[in-house]
Amino acid sequence: MEISIFVELENGIKVYYQENKNNYSFITNLFIRADDQGFPEGMSHFVEHINFKGIGDIRKSKFLQYLEGKGISINAFTSQDFICYEMKALSNSSIEAFKILIEMIFDPKFDDSDVENEKSIIKEEIKYVNNEIEYLIKTEMMKLLWGPESQRGRSVIGTESTIDIIDGSSISRFIKEKFTTSNIFVSIFGNCDFDKIMLSLSQIKKRIHHNSDYLLSNNMKINSLEKKRIFNKTINPELVYSCLGYRIGDWKTEERWIYDLINLYLGEGMSSKLFLRTREERSFLYEVWSKPNFFEDGVQFLIGFITSPEKKNRTFNEILKTIKNFDKKKDLNLNILKKRLKADIVFSYDNPQDMVFDIGRNYMLFGKVYELQTILNKIELITLEQVFCVMEKLFLKNEPYYISIGY
16 A cells, blocks of 8 residues: 655655555655855756765766666756756665765765866856757746846856856855755655655754845836847748747745646647647647746746747737637636646656656645645636636736747
């Protein structure tokens, strides 16, 4: 029988464990809420890279070989809000695996040559992503929506100039100040020695995080259409990549899944309103999409499309007309949308790798663990009036920011 456990340790670390004794392995996500405010832009991402330089006397490439030799897989990624460390290991090595993970995060071994080497690697990564249209357009849109000096508007990977000023002492200070036990959430699925893992986590010295000023520019004007055009000669001159962005500063936990329903209705999938209207009926484009992103202090909702230059303005106007002139009686079949959303969430929770991430991400947003059935029940209770109330707040009371990339 599977059991689910939520524990808050005395040092402030929160842990969710879903046990499956039939497994011979386990998977975990360890989240640390660690923005880079007060440090060079891109610092969180840089430290994530440094964490893989080694522990104790096991350094660099030997460290990665050491992990593989023990059947332990560790990866990581950085967002605007947190760093997430993903680990898979065999059940019989669960205690050792956690001890390694804890040591590489809180006490990584590195020297000046490691720092300089990582600078070169990340500069190459910066060049790479700056030629990725989807990354570029979303990064520029977040600067418009949240302000270039806010945590949301800062680049996760930084710039070449900000990377240059990172050194060993600033990395050590970042780990000490930002990697606090009060900011850690761990989600685990599978079969592991849970009690001994809790003991290892409880031995991490208690450190309380003092919330940094996110510089959210809450007074910035967001109710006027602002257009920005970016010229990039490396992309296909026959196409224009465009994005509309909306931002809502005040939102409630209960609205989380309403935004997902709106996303399914508008731009997610081939049955969405924008796909049918702009592609199937008007033949304006090949691709259109939408995506909500959730943060503690707000929501952004992006709508993107790719089209030829001569059809860009018509497509833009058609999208605006579609999202502003929705018909409450005809346009939205809530029961179908609920079934789609619940199916997507069930599929995710049936996949252990997705499940441990979703549990952790929701906790980082809401400070609460949501079991699958709780989420499904919340979705079932959503009414049509609630959906249209959020749509009006999002689309009728806001004008979007607009970016296009191309000629």
